[in-house]
Amino acid sequence: MSPPSVLYDAPGPRAKRQNVLFTVLFLVGLAALIWWVVQSLADKNQLEWIKWRPFFTDAGAWQTYLLPGLKNTLIAASLAMVIALPLGALFGIARLSEHRWVRGAAGTVVEFFRAIPVLILMLFANAAYYEYTDVSPDSRPLYAVVTGLVLYNASVLAEIVRAGILSLPQGQADAAKAIGMRKNQVMRYVLLPQSVTAMLPAIVSQLVVIVKDTALGGALLGFSELLASVRPMSANYGANTIACFTVVAVIFVVLNFALTSFASWLEGRLRRGKRSTGAVVGADAVEELATPGEHVSHDDLGGAGGSGS
Numbered sequence: 001m002s003p004p005s006v007l008y009d010a011p012g013p014r015a016k017r018q019n020v021l022f023t024v025l026f027l028v029g030l031a032a033l034i035w036w037v038v039q040s041l042a043d044k045n046q047l048e049w050i051k052w053r054p055f056f057t058d059a060g061a062w063q064t065y066l067l068p069g070l071k072n073t074l075i076a077a078s079l080a081m082v083i084a085l086p087l088g089a090l091f092g093i094a095r096l097s098e099h100r101w102v103r104g105a106a107g108t109v110v111e112f113f114r115a116i117p118v119l120i121l122m123l124f125a126n127a128a129y130y131e132y133t134d135v136s137p138d139s140r141p142l143y144a145v146v147t148g149l150v151l152y153n154a155s156v157l158a159e160i161v162r163a164g165i166l167s168l169p170q171g172q173a174d175a176a177k178a179i180g181m182r183k184n185q186v187m188r189y190v191l192l193p194q195s196v197t198a199m200l201p202a203i204v205s206q207l208v209v210i211v212k213d214t215a216l217g218g219a220l221l222g223f224s225e226l227l228a229s230v231r232p233m234s235a236n237y238g239a240n241t242i243a244c245f246t247v248v249a250v251i252f253v254v255l256n257f258a259l260t261s262f263a264s265w266l267e268g269r270l271r272r273g274k275r276s277t278g279a280v281v282g283a284d285a286v287e288e289l290a291t292p293g294e295h296v297s298h299d300d301l302g303g304a305g306g307s308g309s
């Protein structure tokens with residue numbers, strides 16, 4: 001028998017019976033809902049094999065519509081991730097600056113773009129590229145989608161980075177400064193490496209949002225991403241709109257699941273690495289990190305280490 005949790009009391013016989021009853025009722029309700037959906041689709045002839053056959057027997061549906069749309073989705077999402085991640089980290093660190101003007105400017109930019117819906121940013125970017133640049137009409141939707149995704153998600157990632165760094169104990173920075181590290185060295189070698197693990201789940205969630213938000217460009221800007229392939233595909237392969245949306249949804253689920261699984265593996269690897277390693281800063285390294293004009297003697301380090309014996 002497992003020990004009782006400190007968070008709640010162990011359920012008694014009556015509570016256990018209620019939990020079993022609620023579980024059974026939920027499963028029955030879920031089965032009824034699934035049956036109703038399947039029956040409704042069957043009544044509308046949406047489950048006929050002829051409507052699903054192109055995705056299993058005809059390579060043209062994939063080569064002409066789905067794979068090119070998936071390629072554009074991955075291109076837009078990858079570009080947005082590559083630009084938004086370092087930009088968000090930069091603004092997140094800037095919001096922690098000791099200089100008020102740096103902190104204020106970074107906070108203004110982050111709060112401004114975080115408050116605007118990403119679709120409006122895409123529309124403004126598309127209009128700006130049309131009016132003030134020579135970007136070709138074929139490339140303009142991609143530029144607009146990537147710009148909108150970068151501006152919005154970089155501001156959100158900046159808040160994630162700032163919160164992750166602030167979640168660390170103040171003693172981490174104080175200890176690094178005590179051995180002579182400069183401010184930028186404290187951030188690079190002490191705070192950021194430790195906060196990455198705490199920030200990773202939130203960062204991955206935002207990357208999943210980036211992948212899904214590429215569909216906004218296909219809806220209003222004519223960007224030929226994965227979701228935008230549904231309309232021409234359903235028109236050329238018959239009235240199989242439900243089948244097209246279902247296949248596209250499954251592709252999105254697989255894509256985001258792969259991204260989340262990789263992040264979970266990376267997070268576990270980072271945590272295991274932190275548990276299995278115990279980095280010790282030697283005296284020579286401390287002297288190299290000390291600021292010019294300051295010196296940390298070997299006797300000071302030895303006294304600090306030998307006081308505990």
